[in-house]
Amino acid sequence: MYELFFRKFKEKVSLSPEEEETIKTYLIPKKLRKKQYLLQEGDVCKTFAFIEKGALKAYSVDNGGNEHIIQFGLEGWIISDLYSFLTGEPATYNIDAIEDAELVLISKSAHEELLQKMPKYETFIRMNITGAYLALQKRLTSTIGSSLEERYANFIALYPHIVQRVPQHMIASYMGLTPETLSRIRRRISAK
């Protein structure tokens, strides 16, 4: 249990067996079936989730009822509505499972206690959020500054596993496009 979580943790920060045991007491396992919600817009995000297995997506729904995917999550990634988690405000995102999933949850109180008493946990969190920030920035740069062909090629290069496991219309949603447009981009690319 929690194998991947601790593997990822120790890639960033060393941990003694005792420290590992301490952290374990704060972790909550959870399984999710495909299409099940982890979080619904309007509810408060009480935990963040480390993904041991499976695939999830976080998305917002606009006035017209269209989904806009903010983030995919695969094995080894963390997913949550961080703003809601930190502030206690109602979530603006939905999170659900694209495939059956196994998660490791950390509650707000666990998070705060661990931040207080374990500097190594804070380092782990800092490194994770830094990575997430850099990834977002790269995505935004590409969104603002590149052609659609480049952006899609970029996405494939960066996330080949997602391309294989996730339907194309979700990738279109992630890129802010309609499925039709993505389909035509793919045709243009393969014509070369």
Place this chain on the structure above:
Amino acid sequence: MYELFFRKFKEKVSLSPEEEETIKTYLIPKKLRKKQYLLQEGDVCKTFAFIEKGALKAYSVDNGGNEHIIQFGLEGWIISDLYSFLTGEPATYNIDAIEDAELVLISKSAHEELLQKMPKYETFIRMNITGAYLALQKRLTSTIGSSLEERYANFIALYPHIVQRVPQHMIASYMGLTPETLSRIRRRISAK
């Protein structure tokens, strides 16, 4: 000297006078004239910069030579090419001054030493990067999911100071639009 830096620091983490003095030994003041570069694409980003006064922008330049503004920075904000700073890779962004500016620089080695020896510094950094991440996510959500009118209204509401101090074509660049399009959006909005 460094007034705003420590004010912002202490909004997040308490500091004894001794701790403040310790941190001060790591800080480097720097002034920048309007249009001067803090960082040029291709160079390695050796420091990050806290803005005591003035306004800067970070931007990339695409194949066609067009600027795409990634981030504005005003008093109290931090600006850098974080990826280059952390990895030592050549920067992909340029940073320059929109107005004369006064900065507080922290070098890579200072950053690493402070992270090591001062948990409070790590907390400060973690909180800053978390805030930056949340802001970026909000921006991306709005980019993907809202109409241009909404996005511009959003921007005004969120950054009224920027709207007042920065030429409109830079705001257009930040939004990924041409100046002409932004001008027309403004007309459409004011027509109501």
Place this chain on the structure above:
DNA sequence: CAAAAGCATTGACCAAAATCAATGCTTTTT
């Protein structure tokens, strides 16, 4: 102070992506 550069706006036209609609698969559900 005069010339030049920078900036916002407007118009005419063009290109790109969205929308609407239909088709043929494949996967789920019953």
Place this chain on the structure above:
DNA sequence: AAAAAGCATTGATTTTGGTCAATGCTTTTG
């Protein structure tokens, strides 16, 4: 096994934003 739902693709049409060009201000610069 049949029906339904989900999905990707394609075509025709509309909408939206970009491009090119010109004008009138304002701010910088020599």
